[in-house]
Amino acid sequence: MSSSRFPIPQGTLDMLILQILSLEPAHGYGIAQRLDQVSRAVVRVNQGSLYPALHRLEQKGWLRAEWKQSETGRDAKFYSLTASGRKQLAAEKDSWARLAGAVQLIFNEGTR
Amino acid sequence: MRELVNWLRRGKLESSLDRELRYHLERRIHDFEQTGLPADEARRQALLELGGVAQIQEEVRDIWLTRWLRDFVYDLRFTVRSFRKTPSFTVTAVLSLMLGIGATTAIYSLVDQVLLHALPVRQPERLVLVDWKGDMVASGFGSWNLLSYPICRDLDQQKQIFEGVFCRALTMVNLSTGSDSRAATAEIISGNYFPVLGAGPALGQVLTNDDDRRPDANPVAVISYDFWKTQLAGAADVVGRKVLVNRHPLTVIGVAASTFRGIDVGEVPSLWIPASMATAIIPGFKDLHDRRTRWMQVLGRLNPGVTLREAEAGLQPWFKAMLQQDMSRPGFPVITAERRQRFLRSSLVLMAAPQGHSALRRRMMEPLWVLFAVTAVLLGLACLNVSGLFLARGSARDREIGTRLALGASRGRLGRQLLTESLLIGLAGGLLGTAAAPLAVRTLIALLPPSGTSAVGASASETALHANVDLRLLLFAFAASMAAGILSGLAPAWQAGRRSLVSSLRERGGTGFGSVRLRRLIVTVQIALTLILVVSAALFVRTLDALMAKGPGFPTASLVSFGIDCQRSGYSEEEGNRLIRRIDETIRQSPIVQESSVARFALLTGGSWNNPMTILADKRFSTDGDVNLNSVTPGFFPTMGIKVIAGRNFDDHDIGAPGVRGWRSAIVNQAFVKRYLGGRNPLGVRICQGSGPDARPNTEIVGVVSNFSYRGIREESEQAFFPFQGEAAATFYVRVHGTGQSSFRTLRTIVRGVDPALPMTNFRTLEEQVDRSLNTEHMLARLSGGFGVLALLLSLVGLYGVMSFVVTQRTREIGIRLALGARRWSAIWLVLRDALAMVLCGIGIGLPVVWALGRLVESQLYDVKPFDPIVIAIAMLALCSAGLGAAFVPARRASGVNPTDALRVE
Structure with a gap:
């Protein structure tokens, strides 16, 4: 847990969760692990905000959840993406790309 | 919607979340143990990383139920708990609102039934009443808005305007279904009455145009559902039976639908008879086809899309031609040229009549609105009372609220909590009030003036009025309760919003100076409202007194009367x-x-x-x-x-x-x-x-x-x-x-x-007859008197509460004054003066209102002006002396203050 990792920007946690689940269904612990792996050196995800985020996404109908046997043999709550969740992820990716592009453009402007 | 579903299955959600978090923690602890941490340290790390299970649970619950719903549920629980802790407060507040809401709901029940309720027929909003404006050059009998039978037939032909036009007249008949005969109300109707109204039968069939074509050819009748049930025991074979109406046999062809009780809410007919039989049924009546005999009300159903004004304008050409034609008809009376001009200047007017036609409505319109206004004021007064109680309780809860503010509760959240409390009180009061309303309505109906069909004699005939709590009444009571709840909570919530955090924490124990000013204001407004009610009560009581003193102009003792129609x-x-x-x-x-x-x-x-x-x-x-x-x-x-x-x-x-x-x-x-x-x-x-x-x-x-x-x-x-x-x-x-x-x-x-x-009708003593004829006045005097006393009590309780509080607050000041040699009576006067100032202020606010409202009740009064100086003086005196009386108890307590004790309080 080095201090060089910065906290995840507001609102991007939802997008990251959707992205992770777009690959395969996972339970909360698994998502936390995955988040940790993919962002190891860069962002710090507060595990406390993971579960509220999962429930919020489920409430919105972007995730569906079911209890299934996990790799350890015990029951865990697995989340997977719904059709509207997939659509939402596409939209968020798109707007993220545009935002990043726009920010990059402004930076370029300054250096020219 | 989803939130509500979640609310219902919240137990399942909770346990599921529990399992989910436990799974996470156990895996995490396992991870840490793998890295060589001891078990308890691993658990500590895992928990630390997660950042508090309780907090996550709270956050997730917020997502399930949305914030406001959860807050509301918490507020509700908290409120119920705090009400249980202060039962005397709760009971007083609920009873205050119960009185207010109960009274308002009861009067509204009558307002709704008599004045507002549309007939239970097809599209009542298209019904209109036709009336003649000008000189009809006719004679007649009956109540109001009378026209002749032939003109109704003519109007029925105006198909471009009306879907149909029917006429009806109420009459008293001797009705015999077996051995005995009794007086009953009958409605003489044109044949299209039932079809145009769209009222059907419960049994058999209703009258149609075919029953009203040739004079005396159709000796048939339709009986009312109530008559069938009560007088004929709901006999299944009633259709085809013969009844004797004024000794004339008519065959019952059907029973009207149970919801249909004629078009006059104050007078329910026992049976309907086609106009073609009028000559046979009504003794001495020969004028069915006479255009100069007015005795029936004429109502029509407008074609869809035709407005009242269009219809009225559309009728004029035909009507003017008819006037000319009328004058040349044989039998038109010889009249002066001037009167002929008046006749020719006549016009037909249409009035919306979704509620039908009722003499009772005409007579009770003003008294009922007056009473409704009175109860609305009473309800306002009760709300203010509850406001005052809340403020008094609020100042005792000062510390609690201050602490909650300090702990980070938002002011809006606190205000909402207070509003939840008052809404709950309002609903509880409304529930009790609505439960008590039917009893009150029954009493009111008994107080209502009897209706009469004609000059022949008022009869205590049936009305369609009932004391049932229907959906409309429930909606009204609910709206009244919510309004009362909000109104009662407004002042305390506002007060809570303004509270200074620092000062409320600094104060030691339950004082709180801020709310006193508000409570004084509330009591002052209460006094003003009370003045209005006391003055109106005094006016109606004086009116009744004056009429009773005047009397009928002859001694009524030992005098009895009864009617006979051979x-x-x-x-x-x-x-x-x-x-x-x-x-x-x-x-x-x-x-x-x-x-x-x-x-x-x-x-x-x-x-x-x-x-x-x-x-x-x-x-x-x-x-x-x-x-x-x-x-x-x-x-x-x-x-x-x-x-x-x-x-x-x-x-x-x-x-x-x-x-x-x-x-x-x-x-x-x-x-x-x-x-x-x-x-x-x-x-x-x-x-x-x-x-x-x-x-x-x-x-x-x-x-x-x-x-x-x-x-x-x-x-x-x-x-x-x-x-x-x-x-x-x-x-x-x-x-x-x-x-x-x-x-x-x-x-x-x-x-x-x-x-x-031979039936004897209206058998009663003249004393009773005098009472009956003063029924409206009796009702107004009794009810407004009762409401006036209630209002006085409510505002006195308010005044007493505030003065007691003021005395407690000023104990130290009074103690010092007494220590410095002030006399006991001057301490008493100190408090009384305070109370008197409030009462006078209230009267000052109330008087202009009384003056402005006076003309609204003027027509109900007799021998007394709406702004009668004596009445006003009596009302003011009553308020002042009652106010001083209420303040005297705390004032005496003030004078009994022991200077040393008072100083030691600090």
Whole structure:
């Protein structure tokens, strides 16, 4: 847990969760692990905000959840993406790309 | 929506979340243990990383239920808990609102039923009432908005405007379904009445146009559902049975739908009879097809899309042509050119009539609105009372609220909590009030003035009014409760919002100066509202007093009356007249009877026989208004105790033998002489009914009697009396020895002895009749008086509460004053002065309102102005003395303060 990792920007946690689940269904612990792996050196995800985020996404109908046997043999709550969740992820990716592009453009402007 | 589902399955959600988090933690602890941490350290790390299980649970719950719903549930729980801790507060507050909401709901029930409720028929909003504006050059009988039968038929042909036009008239009949016969209300209707209204049968069929084509050809009737259930025990074979209506057999062809009770909420017919049978049924009636006889109300159903104004304008061309045509019809009376102009200037007006037509509505419109306004004020007062209670409780809870603010509760959240409390109180009060409302409504219905079909006699006939709590009433009560809850909570919530955090924490224990000013303001407004109610109560009580003191103009003790209509029982007019004379004779011979007499029309029923008159004195002229008329036997004035002031009473010579008609003599009252013969000797002046050129004034005035009430106690009318000659319907007036009630049996036996099947209607003492005719006034005086007392009590409780609080607050100041040598009475005065200032302030606010509202009740008053100085003075005095009384208890406590104790309090 080095201090060089910065906290995840507001609102991007939802997008990251959707992205992770777009690959395969996972339970909360698994998502936390995955988040940790993919962002190891860069962002710090507060595990406390993971579960509220999962429930919020489920409430919105972007995730569906079911209890299934996990790799350890015990029951865990697995989340997977719904059709509207997939659509939402596409939209968020798109707007993220545009935002990043726009920010990059402004930076370029300054250096020219 | 989803939130509500979550709310219902929250137990399952909770346990699922629990398992989910536990799974996560266990895996995490396992991870840490793998790295070599001891078990308890691993658990600590895992928990630390997650950042608090309870917090996550809270956050997730917020997502499930949304924030406000969860807050609301918490507020509700907290509120119920805190109410349970202060039961006396809760009970007082709930009872206050129960009184207010109960009273308002009860009155609203009547307002809704009598004034607002649309008929339970197809699209009632398209119904209109047709009325004649101008001089119809017609005579008639009945209540209001009367037209003739032929004009209704003509209107029904205006198909471009109306889907259909029907007419109806209420009449009293003798109805016999078996052995006995009783008086009942019948509605004479045109054949299209049921089809146009869209009311159907519960059994058999309803009347149609086919039943109303040829005179006397359709002896059929439809009976009402209530009559079928109560009088015929709901017999299944009722269709096809015969009933006797005024001794005339009619076949029942159906029972009307249970929801349909005619078009007059104040008068429910027992049966409907086609107009084609009117001539057979109504004794002496021959004018069904006469265009100059007005006796029916005409209502129509507009075509879809036709507005009231369009319809009215669309009718004028046809109507103007009809007026011209009417004048050339045979039988049109000879009238002056000026009157002809008035006739030709007439127009037809249409009025929206989704509620049908009702004499009761017309009479009760103003009193009911007045009472509704009064109860609304009372409800406002009750809300203020609860506000005051909340503020008082709020100052005791100061510390709690201050602490919550310090811990980070938002002011909005606190205000919402307070509003939840008041809403809950409002709903509880509303629930109790609504539960009590039916009882109140039943009492109110009993207080309502009886309705009467015609001048012939008011009857305590059935009304469609009920005391049931229906959906509309529930909605109203709910709205009233919510409004009351919000109103009660507004001041405390506002107060909580303004509270300074620092000062409330700094204060030691339950004081709180901020709310006192607000509570004073509330009490002041309460006093103002109370003034309005007390003044209105005083006005109505004085009105009733004045009318009771005035009386009918004759002594009512030992006087009884009852009505008889012989032709309805199958007698011919001459036979009936003989029968009445015989009954009069027999009664007079009874040992319990002092005197007995007969009048054609009953007194104090609200109706009368009236007509304009032509007077031939030095010159010939017509009266400018209707004169109230009656025909009486010679015994009438002596029996009633009415003095003959000039000339003579009627004698047997004036009456003549049965069957002989022709009035040669008349008696008028003082008001008649004063108005039309001022200064002239009335005796010998000739008069007659009617004002046209064809009127022949050939009846000589032979006497003058003192004034007495005819229609009602209020009026001072011009009256003229003719000898009772050949009539077959009459009201008997009998003065007996002893009380009126004691004679009922004897009198009934006498009439039964003459004809056992002859119904006696409106059998009652004159005292009762006077009470009945003052029914509206009684109701207004009683209810407004009761509400006034309630208002006074409520505001006194408020005043007492505030003054007690002020005294507690000023204990130290008073102690110091006393220590410095102030006298006890000056301490008392200190408090009383404070209270008096509030009362006077309230009166100051209330007086202009009273003045402004005065004209609204003016028409209900008698012998007292709406801004009567004496009434106002009495009301002010009552408020001041009651206010001082309420403040005196805390004031005495102030004077009893021990200076040393008071100083030690600090």
